[in-house]
Amino acid sequence: MNSEIKKLSIDADRLWSDLAAMAEIGPGVGSGNNRQSLTDADRDGRLLFQSWCEAANCSVSVDPMGNMFARRAGTDPDAMAVMVGSHLDTQPTGGRYDGVLGVLAGLEVVRTLNDLGIKTERPIEIVNWSNEEGARFAPPMLASGVFAGVYERDWAYARTDADGLRFGDELERIGFKGCERGDDIAPHAYLELHIEQGPILEDEGIDIGVVTHGQGLKWLRVTLTGREAHAGSTPMPRRANAGLGAARITELVEQIALEHAPHAVGTVGQVNVYPNSPNIVPGRVDLTIDFRHPQTDTLIDIETRFRAGVATMADEIGLGFTIEDVGGFDPVAFDAALLAQVRQASTALGLSHRDIVSGAGHDACWVNRIAPTAMIFCPCIDGLSHNENEAITREWAAAGADVLLHVALEAAGIAC
Numbered sequence: 001m002n003s004e005i006k007k008l009s010i011d012a013d014r015l016w017s018d019l020a021a022m023a024e025i026g027p028g029v030g031s032g033n034n035r036q037s038l039t040d041a042d043r044d045g046r047l048l049f050q051s052w053c054e055a056a057n058c059s060v061s062v063d064p065m066g067n068m069f070a071r072r073a074g075t076d077p078d079a080m081a082v083m084v085g086s087h088l089d090t091q092p093t094g095g096r097y098d099g100v101l102g103v104l105a106g107l108e109v110v111r112t113l114n115d116l117g118i119k120t121e122r123p124i125e126i127v128n129w130s131n132e133e134g135a136r137f138a139p140p141m142l143a144s145g146v147f148a149g150v151y152e153r154d155w156a157y158a159r160t161d162a163d164g165l166r167f168g169d170e171l172e173r174i175g176f177k178g179c180e181r182g183d184d185i186a187p188h189a190y191l192e193l194h195i196e197q198g199p200i201l202e203d204e205g206i207d208i209g210v211v212t213h214g215q216g217l218k219w220l221r222v223t224l225t226g227r228e229a230h231a232g233s234t235p236m237p238r239r240a241n242a243g244l245g246a247a248r249i250t251e252l253v254e255q256i257a258l259e260h261a262p263h264a265v266g267t268v269g270q271v272n273v274y275p276n277s278p279n280i281v282p283g284r285v286d287l288t289i290d291f292r293h294p295q296t297d298t299l300i301d302i303e304t305r306f307r308a309g310v311a312t313m314a315d316e317i318g319l320g321f322t323i324e325d326v327g328g329f330d331p332v333a334f335d336a337a338l339l340a341q342v343r344q345a346s347t348a349l350g351l352s353h354r355d356i357v358s359g360a361g362h363d364a365c366w367v368n369r370i371a372p373t374a375m376i377f378c379p380c381i382d383g384l385s386h387n388e389n390e391a392i393t394r395e396w397a398a399a400g401a402d403v404l405l406h407v408a409l410e411a412a413g414i415a416c
């Protein structure tokens with residue numbers, strides 16, 4: 001690589017202003033975003049992204065799951081693409097950078113190559129995966145899961161939101177149900193830049209996280225069934241209180257995660273109480289459980305203990321219950337050769353780096369099944385994410401995008 005190429009960097013101001021422009025779409029209640037998957041706000045964000053990609057001379061296509069691919073042609077018409085990207089959908093009270101950074105940094109890579117007239121042998125494709133968050137349609141990473149052959153498309157189309165609306169119908173409604181990409185869809189390599197969503201890089205003053213592994217995840221949905229009854233006239237011993245069961249499950253999840261310290265985490269994130277009236281003993285509660293751990297065996301042990309604990313608790317309180325397996329994934333190890341390139345590019349750019357395990361799920365975890373994949377982390381303030389106050393600095397974003405640029409260029413090959 002010549003010295004001019006070694007010094008290449010993206011336009012930090014342009015990336016920063018694009019991040020701010022995307023955050024105008026689907027504003028949240030605070031400083032973040034509510035751009036949940038397949039809402040009107042998601043559609044508007046997609047259209048803005050598409051217009052930026054077309055202005056950068058990319059051809060934009062959409063697959064049947066609404067995944068968007070913006071392609072910058074390479075000089076070799078038969079070469080498989082190097083894919084860079086992440087997701088533009090957000091949590092209901094999401095930040096401005098979770099996912100968005102990876103997509104817009106991908107666009108910045110392409111614009112930088114355009115500005116400098118650098119041609120690559122392989123095409124570069126910027127991807128925006130549909131429904132990474134799983135907040136509106138569970139499970140998360142639904143569309144990259146279909147892309148990687150983990151889920152059936154029709155099963156994915158049949159996922160419903162809280163109002164019973166189907167993923168497939170909502171995709172059609174916003175005008176992003178696209179066409180087959182053909183048989184050979186796997187990229188040559190996939191690269192995803194993402195904020196860490198945890199505190200390690202900032203605490204240690206490190207610029208770049210080289211993501212060696214992603215931890216495993218298990219999502220369950222528990223439905224507890226008791227008996228609705230008058231809150232004033234029903235004696236305590238005669239109640240079948242599904243609300244009490246939900247409280248015990250919340251304790252159980254905490255206890256099981258702590259028993260598997262230091263790596264296990266467990267969360268009850270969504271609780272729906274029926275009929276949700278102040279003077280009715282709850283007759284039914286639905287709640288979601290999110291367990292994560294870097295080792296498959298431990299994750300299985302956690303689930304087994306949880307299921308046994310729910311059965312014991314339900315018996316004690318006199319409740320019926322069901323436990324639905326909503327989805328999840330096994331821990332993953334990313335591609336060693338690409339990780340070496342991430343370390344090398346960071347060093348060449350004068351950026352400090354360390355290996356790190358991702359606590360969050362990412363589309364990269366699924367794409368890793370069909371193509372060599374690497375993730376690059378940049379720090380975020382206080383490790384805060386899935387929160388409207390999620391924040392990063394312009395310099396952190398630029399450093400991550402610079403590493404992405406160099407690794408993508410190495411993978412795509414500079415054409416003579």
Ligand code: GLV
Nearest residue numbers: 133140360361362
């Ligand atoms: C994805 O956002 C996750 O929950 O890990």
Ligand code: MN
Nearest residue numbers: 098099132194
């Ligand atoms: Mn994300």
Ligand code: MN
Nearest residue numbers: 091098133386
């Ligand atoms: Mn997220």
